[in-house]
Amino acid sequence: MAALAPPVAAVRVAVRRALTGLPGPGPVLVACSGGADSLALAAATAFVAPRLGRRAGLVTVDHGLQPGSAERAEVVAGWAREQGLEPVEAVSVRVAGRPGGPEAAARDARYEALVDAARRHDASAVLLGHTRDDQAETVLLALARGAGPRGLAGMPERRELAGVPLLRPLLDVAREDTRKACATLGLTPWDDPHNADPAYARSRVRADALPALVKALGPGVVDNLARTARQVAADTAALDALSAAALADVRAAEGGLAVEALAGLPAAVRTRVLHAWARELGASPAALSHRHVAALDALVTDWHGQGAVHLPGGLPVLRRAGRLISSDVAGS
Numbered sequence: 001m002a003a004l005a006p007p008v009a010a011v012r013v014a015v016r017r018a019l020t021g022l023p024g025p026g027p028v029l030v031a032c033s034g035g036a037d038s039l040a041l042a043a044a045t046a047f048v049a050p051r052l053g054r055r056a057g058l059v060t061v062d063h064g065l066q067p068g069s070a071e072r073a074e075v076v077a078g079w080a081r082e083q084g085l086e087p088v089e090a091v092s093v094r095v096a097g098r099p100g101g102p103e104a105a106a107r108d109a110r111y112e113a114l115v116d117a118a119r120r121h122d123a124s125a126v127l128l129g130h131t132r133d134d135q136a137e138t139v140l141l142a143l144a145r146g147a148g149p150r151g152l153a154g155m156p157e158r159r160e161l162a163g164v165p166l167l168r169p170l171l172d173v174a175r176e177d178t179r180k181a182c183a184t185l186g187l188t189p190w191d192d193p194h195n196a197d198p199a200y201a202r203s204r205v206r207a208d209a210l211p212a213l214v215k216a217l218g219p220g221v222v223d224n225l226a227r228t229a230r231q232v233a234a235d236t237a238a239l240d241a242l243s244a245a246a247l248a249d250v251r252a253a254e255g256g257l258a259v260e261a262l263a264g265l266p267a268a269v270r271t272r273v274l275h276a277w278a279r280e281l282g283a284s285p286a287a288l289s290h291r292h293v294a295a296l297d298a299l300v301t302d303w304h305g306q307g308a309v310h311l312p313g314g315l316p317v318l319r320r321a322g323r324l325i326s327s328d329v330a331g332s
């Protein structure tokens with residue numbers, strides 16, 4: 001028997017690891033664009049899932065943004081049925097009329113469709129095809145915009161969206177391996193022209209920035225960036241847990257937060273406590289920046305009688321009688 005090609009094996013091992021011990025009896029649904037990453041993921045899942053006693057299906061989303069996209073989605077769905085995946089759906093979504101830029105609108109529509117399909121089929125998880133290279137690009141973009149540890153933690157292997165677990169089994173697999181796996185299996189992936197469009201920062205990182213770093217610093221850069229994300233994610237999770245406990249401890253009996261208790265916390269915990277509290281008060285996470293948190297922190301650590309800090313949405317927070325309080329919500 002011919003030995004299994006290493007890239008095919010690498011993708012299967014990654015999928016096996018993600019599915020082993022996955023809670024819930026439902027099928028897993030592979031989110032597949034027809035690109036090399038998610039096509040290799042779908043092929044590996046079709047192989048691995050039945051061997052673990054798990055049903056596996058596939059959802060491909062037609063954003064309706066390019067000519068021929070509906071036909072392409074049908075080709076992906078037809079291929080999936082031939083692989084024995086079940087259920088298989090090609091879902092059309094409407095991107096126009098959503099808030100944000102076209103990329104964000106397409107992403108929102110896609111995730112909504114994936115979560116909806118997962119619910120309809122009682123799926124135990126949706127599998128996404130992001131690779132180690134995607135993770136490295138994410139970390140580099142986060143570094144460049146000063147995103148802080150939460151951004152440097154990159155994409156999580158697992159998160160929940162509206163109660164549906166989203167898994168990324170290939171975060172430790174090189175993009176090159178998904179391409180090689182497709183070639184070995186005789187699959188022809190579709191290349192999304194958006195991925196090479198220099199209008200997008202991610203495309204420029206993929207085409208120029210990362211290759212330049214690899215050339216200057218060596219081929220380990222991609223792996224090292226992805227590993228950094230994992231390490232920061234673990235640290236961030238630990239700090240978040242400490243901060244949740246600390247937030248409970250610093251709440252003042254009369255409402256708000258006790259300044260003296262806050263001042264006794266390490267800065268990394270205190271700023272997280274203030275961030276979590278600001279969100280609790282209603283500040284939108286998208287609009288809440290490190291500047292807002294720094295201004296709240298200054299009410300604790302650099303107090304000189306300054307005025308209220310205005311959180312996104314105009315919500316004022318002030319320091320009064322040893323407490324931080326939101327003047328909109330009496331005593332909070």
Ligand SMILES: Nc1ncnc2c1ncn2[C@@H]1O[C@H](COP(=O)(O)OP(=O)(O)OP(=O)(O)O)[C@@H](O)[C@H]1O
Binds near residue numbers: 032059110127
């Ligand atoms: N049209 C699609 N249909 C189904 N799944 C898709 C589609 N496009 C992308 N995906 C899923 O999302 C993964 C990532 O794709 P891509 O990198 O193009 O999206 P992204 O916008 O960067 O993703 P994210 O929103 O998670 O940042 C793919 O590997 C695939 O699992």
